[in-house]
Amino acid sequence: xxxxxxxxxxxxxxxxxxxxxxxxxxxxxxxxxxxxxxxxxxxxxxxxxxxxxxxxxxxxxxxxxxxxxxxxxxxxxxxxxxxxxxxxxxxxxxxxxxxxxxxxxxxxxxxxxxxxxxxxxxxxxxxxx
Numbered sequence: 001x002x003x004x005x006x007x008x009x010x011x012x013x014x015x016x017x018x019x020x021x022x023x024x025x026x027x028x029x030x031x032x033x034x035x036x037x038x039x040x041x042x043x044x045x046x047x048x049x050x051x052x053x054x055x056x057x058x059x060x061x062x063x064x065x066x067x068x069x070x071x072x073x074x075x076x077x078x079x080x081x082x083x084x085x086x087x088x089x090x091x092x093x094x095x096x097x098x099x100x101x102x103x104x105x106x107x108x109x110x111x112x113x114x115x116x117x118x119x120x121x122x123x124x125x126x127x128x129x
Contacts (some may be wrong), residue, residue, distance in 0.1 A: 040118040041084040043092045046084040047099050049109035056081050057127050060095075064125035067091040074128040077086075085125070086118055 047056070052075050054069035060073045060083055081100070085092050099109050099111045 001031050037098045039089065040054045040086055040120060041089045041092050042071075042084070042086045042116040042118045043096065044109040044116050045085070045099060047081040047083065047102070047108060047110070047113075048079070050105075051102060051105035052079055054105035055103045059106075060099070061107050061127050063098055064095055067094055069095060069125055072121040072126045072128045073107065073121075086120065086122060 034092075057073045057075065064071065064073075064085055067087065069085045069091055071085040073081060073083045083096055089121070096111060096113055100108055102108050102127065
C-alpha cells in the first residue's frame with residue numbers, strides 16, 4: 001500500500017547557473033505508478049538545429065551511458081541527429097531534457113520524441129557512423 005498524502009516539491013528555475021525563480025507544486029503519492037518507473041521504455045528522438053560538428057553525438061553517448069541507457073546516436077544527412085534510447089523511463093526523460101541543451105557549442109531548435117515499444121537486447125550506447 002502506498003501513502004495517500006501529498007508532498008510539496010520545490011522546482012528551481014536556473015538562468016546562467018543562478019536561481020531566478022522557485023515554483024512549488026504538489027504531488028500525491030497515491031497517483032504514482034511505481035511499476036512504470038522501473039519498466040524499460042524506448043524513445044526515438046530527432047534533434048534539429050546546429051547539432052552536427054559540435055560534439056553532440058559524443059556528449060549524448062556519455063550522458064546515456066552515465067544514466068545506464070542502451071541504444072545509439074547518429075548524424076542524419078539533413079543536419080539532424082537521430083537518437084534511439086532504451087532504459088528506465090525517468091532516465092530517458094532526463095536524456096530528453098538534456099537534449100534540448102546539448103553540449104556548449106550546440107544550438108538546439110527542436111527535439112521530436114516518439115515513444116516506441118521496447119525491443120531490449122541492445123548492448124552499450126553507441127555512436128553509429
